[in-house]
Amino acid sequence: MALDHAILVSLLEKPGSGYELARRFDRSIGYFWAATHQQIYRVLKRMEGDGWIDVREVAQDDRPDKKEYSVAAPGRAALTAWLHEPIEPETVRHELAVKIRAAAFDDPAALVHEVERYRRAHADRLTRYLAGERRDFTGPEAPGTLDAGQELQHVVLRGGIAYERMTLDWLDDVLATLRRLGSPR
Amino acid sequence: MALDHAILVSLLEKPGSGYELARRFDRSIGYFWAATHQQIYRVLKRMEGDGWIDVREVAQDDRPDKKEYSVAAPGRAALTAWLHEPIEPETVRHELAVKIRAAAFDDPAALVHEVERYRRAHADRLTRYLAGERRDFTGPEAPGTLDAGQELQHVVLRGGIAYERMTLDWLDDVLATLRRLGSPR
DNA sequence: GAGATCATGTAACTAGTTACATGATTTT
DNA sequence: AAAATCATGTAACTAGTTACATGATCTC
Helix, strand or coil: CCHHHHHHHHHHHCCECHHHHHHHCCCHHHHCECCCHHHHHHHHHHHHHCCCEEEEEECCCCCCCEEEEEECHHHHHHHHHHHCCCCCCCCCECHHHHHHHHHHHCCHHHHHHHHHHHHHHHHHHHHHHHHHHHHHHCCCCCCCCCCHHHHHHHHHHHHHHHHHHHHHHHHHHHHHHHHHHHCCC | CCHHHHHHHHHHHCCECHHHHHHHCCCHHHHCECCCHHHHHHHHHHHHHCCCEEEEEECCCCCCCEEEEEECHHHHHHHHHHHCCCCCCCCCECHHHHHHHHHHHCCHHHHHHHHHHHHHHHHHHHHHHHHHHHHHHCCCCCCCCCCHHHHHHHHHHHHHHHHHHHHHHHHHHHHHHHHHHHCCC
């Protein structure tokens, strides 16, 4: 279960409330580990009970009060232990691949519009990643001035960018194949 | 919930027992939708109860008897309905990306060996995909002789191959980054 | 005053994982 | 006789999704 660990990493990078974590999971860390606010609040409560994280009530003038969480020593130890565990192969769940194979028993051309929409969503995501890269990793600094945390965030982001580019190319291949099957010679 | 639909597709491609389905989910369709035999038996029971699939007891001489499942009309209708639903964006869960960001709070170089092992697993997977492609899609047939089902299976496999190649390249980038951070100038 | 954003939760349900269990048949 | 493969399942637990619920504060 890596949601615990994803939250711990996010809180180590910067302490924050459940609400703030939920927003980070809509971008940044959430690009590689999805979670909703319901999940996050539940896990925060459990980790607080286990002493992995500390809470601090923060009164705010301009907004509702919040609870600010930060990582306690046992949480940090748990993260380190997890980091040294073997990396399990990811269990893939690729719904579009199943749909493409299902299309053999229906009209392949009928999928074209949905795949086009799906392709646009990935193109948007690539645009967002590239904007994030420009914003965070091409400042005026000379190479070598980034700290380890930034270097590691950057290599993860480069992975996201490579994934989106590969996906867009593959979706073009899918669309060409579907169109070809839809209008047979 | 696409496990239902993945099973329906697999049974349309070829009727079979729960055991046989479990083996197909270890390869072929399972490359894009993972499932264990426990999950499969549970879903088969439910779909049978709903009339989506038919069962036939098959006595076998050389092995234990089995139940052969095949898709019934309501199951096929359910699959078609699902196929016409909008494609939801995939929810990503990329544990390695979380670990890489976590490495900023530990020793980045300590991850190197695990990433190397992970890279080998992906290299093996690519080898298997390429072997499957050679076996199933480069026969003596002239282009255009494959049926729609085969063409669609091939484009899905090409996606898997593209994914593995992209992943291997990215893992090289990750390894270079980790090594650089482990031995700072 | 209405709608947006900030903030935190509960409840019910669905899906996925892990551990356990049994028995037939085949091969060594 | 033991180990491997074929075959089917149950039970308990963990994780994830969907729907519902409440209230503060801010902006228009």
